[in-house]
Amino acid sequence: MNKLYLDFLNLNDQESVIEKFHETIIDTNRSYDFFTDWSKIKKHINKFKIELNIFNSLIWSKEFEKDLKKILKDYPQVIPVIPLLLAIREKNLKIIKDLNSGDFCIVNYDFNARTLSDKEIEDLVEFFNKTGLKKFFLEMGAKSIQDYAIGVEVGLDTHARKNRSGRAMEILLKPIIENISNKLGYKPLFQKKFGYLEDKYKIRVNPSIKNRKADFILIKNNKIINIEVNFFSGTGSKPQEIVDSYIERQNELKENGFKFIWITDGEGWKGQKNQIHKGFDKIDYLLNIHFVRLGLLEEIICRI
Structure with missing residues (x-):
């Protein structure tokens, strides 16, 4: 030694x-x-503060699909926020359309902000339905999407x-x-x-x-x-x-x-x-x- x-x-x-x-x-x-990087969480939330508040109008909406289509058409800047609602950071997702189907059809979703075609808007409405996001907005009792997103960010931060x-x-x-x-x-x-x-x-x-x-x-x-x-x-x-x-x-x-x-x-x-x-x-x-x-x-x- x-x-x-x-x-x-x-x-x-x-x-x-x-x-x-x-x-x-x-x-x-x-x-x-x-335990939690609050400054990073605040930065992520502030980046989409306006977009998250736009989604507040869908909470308990009586005409959910109609209102969602209008938001996607008039405010395409909300598109990148959609994966966050599912605690996902990726902006491009591939999903198997039907697990019971023999051909395993893959659907590609692009969540980058852009003007959407009518077909793309319909696809996103289907995405909200099949992922349970529609049910979340109508039945889960959220009062503020921004508050919900803060919780999501805290959860995502645990991976870090x-x-x-x-x-x-x-x-x-x-x-x-x-x-x-x-x-x-x-x-x-x-x-x-x-x-x-x-x-x-x-x-x-x-x-x-x-x-x-x-x-x-x-x-x-x-x-x-x-x-x-x-x-x-x-x-x-x-x-x-x-x-x-x-x-x-x-x-x-x-x-x-x-x-x-x-x-x-x-x-x-x-x-x-x-x-x-x-x-x-x-x-x-x-x-x-x-x-x-x-x-x-x-x-x-x-x-x-």
Whole structure:
């Protein structure tokens, strides 16, 4: 183990470092803004605020199909809103017309704003009937389509949580890494492929890593440091697979003369001291969030 760890953490041996790493693992990387991106939802709703309000006139309509046809003819800007009513973002949909039919006739719906032909208007009226949207307007008791759309957007945003979970460590560590970079004279890059170093900075990169994307790359003259971050919740990949993948990453980077730092955390590491031990044996710089907050990341970068 690098003597830096022992000196900085005031510990006597590698086992003590591993024990400290293990006992300071955090259970979650979620902050309060993890659950719903309200600013994104507000932006999406405001984009179609007028169009959503136009659809309010269909609520409990006595002549639904007639009123819908008039809206589609007079206000074609409402067309892109229709998929949102079904919690769909796509503007082009393909639907099997009749599952019981032997020929599986496919109907194409284009929800881009444009002037519609009479046939296209009839097709959309059929779409409202068969998808249940007509029933929603007439029977489900909605009082405001805009309010309903906000609920839809909140639901759609849950699909983005997986991506936010993956990026939570990057979001958490980015300001810390930026601050260290500024202090020590490094140029920080975020989510760039290593090939970018060759294109932008004329730094030679081996073909084996050229198309690999890095969480963070720090540049100072020709000194390159790749920082990879992840949070292991205990689902998905196995600890051994995770450790082996980062050992391989470090070896590839060393062939290019680049340094490597791995920051990982999460309750998935609890009870995995053997794999943590393997990580410290094979990877030059392995940290968790607690070690970073103590200042060890800055000390490592300073000494590289």
